[in-house]
Amino acid sequence: MSLLQISDLTKKVGNKIIVDHLSLEMDKGEILGLLGPNGAGKTTTIRMIVGLVSKSEGKVFINGEDTSLHFEKAMKQVGVIVENPDLYKYLSGYDNLVHFSRMNSKVTKKRISEVISLVGLDHSINDKVSTYSLGMKQRLGLAVVLVHKPSLLILDEPTNGLDPAGIRELRGHLISIVKNEGVGVIISSHLMSEMEMMCDRVAILNKGKLIGIHNVSEMVEDECSEVGFEVDRPDYAIQVLQSFLAGKTIIADRKQIKVRIPKERIPEISQQLLGAGINVYNIQTVKKTLEDKFIEITGGNIQ
Amino acid sequence: MNLIRNENMKIYKRKRTWVMVAFVIVYVLIQIINLKTAEDTDFGKDWRTKLEQENISLSKELEKSNTLIIEDKQAKKKLLLNQYYLENNIPPDTNAWSFAVGQISNIIFAVSLIAIIIGGEIVAAEFGSGTIKLLLTQSASRTKIYFAKYTAAILFGLFLTLVGILTAILFSSFIFGLDGLGGNYFFVKDQTVVGVPILQALIGSYLLNIPFLFLAITLAFMISAAFRSTTFSIVISILVTLVGFILSIAMNGWNWTKYFVFSHTDLNQFIFGTPSVEGMTLGLSVGFIILHLLILHLISYPIFVKRDVA
Numbered sequence: 001m002s003l004l005q006i007s008d009l010t011k012k013v014g015n016k017i018i019v020d021h022l023s024l025e026m027d028k029g030e031i032l033g034l035l036g037p038n039g040a041g042k043t044t045t046i047r048m049i050v051g052l053v054s055k056s057e058g059k060v061f062i063n064g065e066d067t068s069l070h071f072e073k074a075m076k077q078v079g080v081i082v083e084n085p086d087l088y089k090y091l092s093g094y095d096n097l098v099h100f101s102r103m104n105s106k107v108t109k110k111r112i113s114e115v116i117s118l119v120g121l122d123h124s125i126n127d128k129v130s131t132y133s134l135g136m137k138q139r140l141g142l143a144v145v146l147v148h149k150p151s152l153l154i155l156d157e158p159t160n161g162l163d164p165a166g167i168r169e170l171r172g173h174l175i176s177i178v179k180n181e182g183v184g185v186i187i188s189s190h191l192m193s194e195m196e197m198m199c200d201r202v203a204i205l206n207k208g209k210l211i212g213i214h215n216v217s218e219m220v221e222d223e224c225s226e227v228g229f230e231v232d233r234p235d236y237a238i239q240v241l242q243s244f245l246a247g248k249t250i251i252a253d254r255k256q257i258k259v260r261i262p263k264e265r266i267p268e269i270s271q272q273l274l275g276a277g278i279n280v281y282n283i284q285t286v287k288k289t290l291e292d293k294f295i296e297i298t299g300g301n302i303q
Numbered sequence: 304m305n306l307i308r309n310e311n312m313k314i315y316k317r318k319r320t321w322v323m324v325a326f327v328i329v330y331v332l333i334q335i336i337n338l339k340t341a342e343d344t345d346f347g348k349d350w351r352t353k354l355e356q357e358n359i360s361l362s363k364e365l366e367k368s369n370t371l372i373i374e375d376k377q378a379k380k381k382l383l384l385n386q387y388y389l390e391n392n393i394p395p396d397t398n399a400w401s402f403a404v405g406q407i408s409n410i411i412f413a414v415s416l417i418a419i420i421i422g423g424e425i426v427a428a429e430f431g432s433g434t435i436k437l438l439l440t441q442s443a444s445r446t447k448i449y450f451a452k453y454t455a456a457i458l459f460g461l462f463l464t465l466v467g468i469l470t471a472i473l474f475s476s477f478i479f480g481l482d483g484l485g486g487n488y489f490f491v492k493d494q495t496v497v498g499v500p501i502l503q504a505l506i507g508s509y510l511l512n513i514p515f516l517f518l519a520i521t522l523a524f525m526i527s528a529a530f531r532s533t534t535f536s537i538v539i540s541i542l543v544t545l546v547g548f549i550l551s552i553a554m555n556g557w558n559w560t561k562y563f564v565f566s567h568t569d570l571n572q573f574i575f576g577t578p579s580v581e582g583m584t585l586g587l588s589v590g591f592i593i594l595h596l597l598i599l600h601l602i603s604y605p606i607f608v609k610r611d612v613a
Contacts, residue, residue: 050440052612072442080440086433090317099312102305103441144437 001064003028003152003184004049009058011044011208018044020208021058026184026201028151031174033195033216034188035294036205042188043082045205046156049186050080062152076104079150083157085141089130093121093140096129097147104148115143119173135166142173146181153177153185159194171198192294204294227266228256230282231273240276241269258286306447310455314421320459323417327463330413331470334406338397339478350394354385361385372556380491387489387496398483399476400501403468404508408569410467411512412548415519416541418460422523423536425452426607430531435612445608449528456524460516468509490575499575508571514592515568519544521599528603555579564595 002025011019019041026032034042047053049060051071060067065074087096097116101107116125119139129137138158145153153174159167175198178185189195195202196216204211231237234252241250241259251258261269266283273280314320361378364370388395426449429435439445487498488505499507522543526536547565560566561580567588572578574585 047612052436052439054609054611071444075440076442078440080437082436082440084433086436088313088434089432091313095312095316099309100437100441102309103438103443105442148442 002026002061003030003063004186005061005064006045006049007059007061009045009048009060010056011041011048011053012056018208019048022205022208022210023058024203024210024213026186028184029178029182030201031178031185031187031199033199033202034186034205035192035195035202036188036190038190039207040205041208042190042205043156046154046186046188047082050078050082050154051075052082076148077151078154079145079148079152080154081141081145081156081158083160084134085137085144087129087137087140087144090128092128093125093132093143096140097125097144100144101147107148111149112147115147118146118177119143134161135169138162138166138170139173142170142177146177149181151183153183155185155187157189158187159189159191167194174198225263226258226260226286227269228253228258228282228284228286229270229273229280230256230284232279232281236276237273237278240272240278244269244272255281304451306443306451307454307458310425310451311458314425314455314459320421323420324463324466326417327410327414327467328470331406331410331467332474334409335402335471335475335478338402351389354389354395358382358385371553373552376556383491383494383496384489396483396486398479398486399472399481400483400486400505401488402475402479403471404488404501404504406471407468407505407508408512408515408571410471411464411516414460414463414467415516415544418456418463418516418520419523419540419544420537421459422456422520423527423540424533425456425524426528427531427533427536430612431533439612446604449604449607452528453521453524456520457517460520461513464509464513464516468505488575492575492577504575507574511570511574512568514570514589515548515565518564518568518592518595521596525599525603528607551579564591567591 004024004026006025007023009019009022010017022041022045024032034045036042044053048055048058049067051067055068060074062074063077065077067074087093088099091099094112094116097112101112116122119142121136121139121143124132124136129140132140155174158170162170171194174185174187177183187195187198199216201213201215203213229237232255234255234257237257238250238252241257245259245261248259248261259269263285266285270280270283361382365375365378365382385395387393429438438448484501486501488501488503489496489498490504491497519540523536523540526539527533530536547563551560551563551565551568554560554563555566556579558580561583566579567583570585570588572583573588578584
């Protein structure tokens with residue numbers, strides 16, 4: 001049984017279809033990213049999964065439990081942060097934790113102190129949340145959603161408003177949680193470089209439709225990548241390589257010449273260049289990012 | 304239930320709440336000072352002559368024609384009570400207990416206005432602060448959260464009333480003394496004077512005045528849950544409650560008030576008095592109030608449970 005199963009999830013508002021028959025599945029120990037431009041339906045999808053927004057059509061199963069039929073049972077296994085974790089500012093961090101752990105049965109005091117040290121808030125847990133920094137609030141938010149040991153974490157745009165250090169910290173926490181507690185995580189974001197670093201798989205949404213699900217490692221490691229050679233005589237280098245790499249496009253960019261080749265061909269090319277008396281100062285592989293891939297998949301038609 | 308404990312924590316851990324409690328205490332104190340300075344509470348030995356004088360002036364007032372029905376009623380009541388005191392040779396006595404009984408409807412009115420603040424924000428504030436997203440994605444159905452919040456708001460109103468009554472007894476005892484617990488509370492029912500033990504009157508009128516509090520809090524809660532606006536909810540509820548309270552007194556005795564819910568919320572009229580309009584009964588009034596509470600919930604409950612939190 002999959003941890004999360006979504007079938008034909010649809011949201012219509014008036015004549016507008018915001019999410020269009022979306023189906024996907026995910027398993028434990030996996031980080032799945034929902035990727036898409038603004039307005040693609042990521043947030044609506046997540047809010048339908050967690051019951052904040054009603055579904056026009058379709059079903060959501062969490063560990064086989066239908067969320068429309070057994071909401072409380074299904075949600076016992078889920079921790080949700082939608083956008084910034086808005087907590088009760090006038091309560092202390094500890095009271096916030098007590099508040100939300102009371103809403104789920106079987107949370108012990110020991111578990112509460114466990115999550116506090118997990119997110120490293122031991123020193124400030126008795127301070128009012130209004131005195132917390134955004135990063136601390138983010139950590140407390142994580143503690144709140146982890147306190148009842150969910151098997152599925154759902155995060156909607158968790159990196160919104162965080163500075164690079166905060167994002168990095170959050171990423172570290174998430175990866176360790178997945179490793180240590182074996183939970184599955186679903187994250188929506190429009191920050192592609194972030195998703196590339198965090199996720200195992202990404203589901204790409206555009207205009208409410210699921211365009212494809214890809215393994216991040218496969219997407220990024222392509223067989224051919226762009227390699228740049230920095231040389232002293234680029235014109236001559238092009239001449240040399242043109243006969244050697246027949247049929248390939250060679251681009252000259254000031255002192256650099258760029259070709260798309262598999263990794264294995266780098267040594268022989270450099271040998272050719274050196275053999276022709278051309279000095280090579282630098283060889284650089286330009287990694288193709290998820291962003292390039294994303295643009296490619298959505299046809300560049302983001303709007 | 305844990306959800307109610309949560310709501311209580313969110314109410315009582317805020318300093319603001321204790322400012323409201325302080326308001327109620329100050330209000331009661333003002334009432335005590337008011338009574339002490341405005342009315343002669345110590346009748347002394349010549350209480351007979353004083354009551355007789357009062358009765359003469361009351362009779363004169365009754366002869367005037369430009370008075371409201373309620374004024375006539377009050378004067379007649381006072382007249383009957385005074386005559387009863389004179390006939391039975393009971394000196395009128397103001398003590399902490401009789402003061403508290405007399406103040407209950409005032410206290411409930413003041414408490415309602417303050418409890419409206421809590422009732423008006425208990426749902427809307429969660430939307431305002433964004434915490435609603437976390438609250439509704441826990442393992443608790445929206446129905447449970449709705450009723451936990453409503454219960455907490457009502458409990459806060461009852462707590463505030465209790466604070467008010469206890470303050471009234473405590474502080475007035477410094478001025479009027481605690482004697483008289485064994486005495487009787489006298490009221491006019493169907494043109495005759497009846498007396499009940501003062502403690503019975505105290506508890507009785509507390510319970511019988513509570514519908515007003517319920518109606519005020521439920522109205523605020525309904526607007527809060529349905530429209531998600533704290534300000535809107537508090538302002539409208541306070542306005543409606545104020546106007547309702549004033550109309551129910553000023554229009555007391557007019558026939559149309561039979562269909563006006565605020566004329567029903569003081570159930571004291573059936574036990575410790577005379578109904579404001581002939582034909583009104585306790586059962587009818589209770590039913591009428593419950594009908595109003597139900598309608599309010601029928602508006603807000605479906606909206607709250609079905610709303611998309613975007």
